[in-house]
Amino acid sequence: MPANLTPQYLEAELKFKQAKTTPEKIKALEVMMAIIPKHKGTEKLRGQLKSRMAKLKEELQKRPTIGRAEQAFNIKREGAAQVVLLGLPNSGKSSLLSQITNASSEVAEYPFTTQKPIPGMMKFENLQIQLVDTPPFQMDHIEPGFPNLIRNADALLLLLDLTDDPIFQMEILLEELSNMRIKMVGKGPIPSLEVGWASLRTLLVGNKCDVKNAMGAYQRFESHFRDTFPILPISAKERMNFDELKKEIYQILDIIRVYTKIPGKEPDLTEPVILKKGSTLADVALSIHKDFVVKLRYAKIWGSGKFDGQMVKRDYLVNEGDVIELHI
Ligand SMILES: Nc1nc2c(ncn2[C@@H]2O[C@H](COP(=O)(O)OP(=O)(O)OP(=O)(O)O)[C@@H](O)[C@H]2O)c(=O)[nH]1
Ligand SMILES: [Mg+2]
Numbered sequence: 001m002p003a004n005l006t007p008q009y010l011e012a013e014l015k016f017k018q019a020k021t022t023p024e025k026i027k028a029l030e031v032m033m034a035i036i037p038k039h040k041g042t043e044k045l046r047g048q049l050k051s052r053m054a055k056l057k058e059e060l061q062k063r064p065t066i067g068r069a070e071q072a073f074n075i076k077r078e079g080a081a082q083v084v085l086l087g088l089p090n091s092g093k094s095s096l097l098s099q100i101t102n103a104s105s106e107v108a109e110y111p112f113t114t115q116k117p118i119p120g121m122m123k124f125e126n127l128q129i130q131l132v133d134t135p136p137f138q139m140d141h142i143e144p145g146f147p148n149l150i151r152n153a154d155a156l157l158l159l160l161d162l163t164d165d166p167i168f169q170m171e172i173l174l175e176e177l178s179n180m181r182i183k184m185v186g187k188g189p190i191p192s193l194e195v196g197w198a199s200l201r202t203l204l205v206g207n208k209c210d211v212k213n214a215m216g217a218y219q220r221f222e223s224h225f226r227d228t229f230p231i232l233p234i235s236a237k238e239r240m241n242f243d244e245l246k247k248e249i250y251q252i253l254d255i256i257r258v259y260t261k262i263p264g265k266e267p268d269l270t271e272p273v274i275l276k277k278g279s280t281l282a283d284v285a286l287s288i289h290k291d292f293v294v295k296l297r298y299a300k301i302w303g304s305g306k307f308d309g310q311m312v313k314r315d316y317l318v319n320e321g322d323v324i325e326l327h328i
Pocket of ligand 2: 114
């Protein structure tokens with residue numbers, strides 16, 4: 001008997017295939033199990049899904065326990081996204097964290113002040129973005145857990161000290177990250193990489209622009225890297241250019257915000273739904289509840305490029321700022 005799988009099921013199956021982590025796979029599989037047509041023709045397939053789910057849950061249980069040193073580098077993601085600050089000793093990472101977030105991290109004139117990562121929340125418009133201060137890069141030693149912290153981030157912010165040859169610092173950072181098989185991607189599309197490599201959107205920030213002659217160094221640095229990376233100068237100490245910095249951080253995250261509303265009511269613009277750029281209406285529904293994506297029939301949209309209240313289907317690509325009324 002034919003399985004007659006629906007387009008919705010095939011879409012969910014694609015999500016499952018694209019899922020990278022075990023929790024992501026479990027979530028996608030849950031959706032597949034919820035929407036698979038339940039008749040004789042899918043009996044075998046349903047059995048397979050069940051046993052796959054059991055295996056995934058087992059895998060989750062069996063995760064190796066990690067050591068204490070590594071545990072310190074396991075920073076729980078909070079807010080809309082996690083951005084990891086990286087830089088050589090004394091570049092001003094802890095100063096930036098302390099000045100731009102609600103957290104504080106010890107700042108000192110001597111190098112290697114920071115020993116463990118410290119998270120803090122930065123407010124940007126109606127979002128909270130998590131920044132993570134880290135220990136400085138050392139040529140000869142990498143703490144266990146550090147590469148994973150970087151790989152798991154949503155984006156990187158590289159801090160370069162403008163009073164101390166930023167181009168040279170950048171070369172060191174590029175090499176260190178490449179040793180960890182991490183490719184920093186500034187502008188342009190994310191390239192496809194060899195197995196084992198991770199790519200991360202990266203913003204370059206020249207710090208200490210308040211110091212005399214620092215802007216001269218910034219000009220040289222900028223002309224060197226501007227074709228490949230977004231770059232801006234700041235002063236962490238004097239809080240210079242922070243508005244621009246927040247905007248740039250938001251830009252490199254490749255996320256959009258949409259708002260949902262209930263029929264007949266105004267949308268709550270303080271509670272955005274955060275999605276990857278290129279998300280569809282079905283992704284909006286899924287981010288609210290897995291039952292929603294199953295039952296979704298259409299939505300009405302207010303916002304970019306649409307006349308108010310236009311009806312759209314589940315494959316509609318949503319845009320930054322769209323207000324969406326889901327109909328199930
Ligand atoms: N003039 C100036 N000094 C700064 C600025 N940002 C940081 N500093 C100084 O640079 C020194 C190092 O700052 P930290 O914030 O501790 O640097 P860090 O990158 O966290 O250093 P490590 O933890 O050792 O890697 C301190 O003396 C800061 O006061 C800035 O924007 N302007
Ligand atoms: Mg520090």
